[in-house]
Amino acid sequence: xxxxxxxxxxxxxxxxxxxxxxxxxxxxxxxxxxxxxxxxxxxxxxxxxxxxxxx
Numbered sequence: 001x002x003x004x005x006x007x008x009x010x011x012x013x014x015x016x017x018x019x020x021x022x023x024x025x026x027x028x029x030x031x032x033x034x035x036x037x038x039x040x041x042x043x044x045x046x047x048x049x050x051x052x053x054x055x
Contacts, residue, residue, distance in 0.1 A: 011049060018047075 011034060018024055018032040025032050027045055034049040 015032055015034060021032075028047065029043075029045070032047070034047050036049055038048065039046060
């Protein structure tokens with residue numbers, strides 16, 4: 001079995017780090033989430049995970 005994508009590990013690490021910041025979580029409505037694209041019908045504020053590549 002291959003290792004999970006480094007990008008998935010990075011994303012998980014960012015969510016874990018950002019979730020520990022109570023002020024940031026409060027600004028994002030109480031939960032830290034990273035979206036691949038703007039969520040339909042969701043009021044701002046939210047965080048977007050942009051396209052990336054490992055070279």
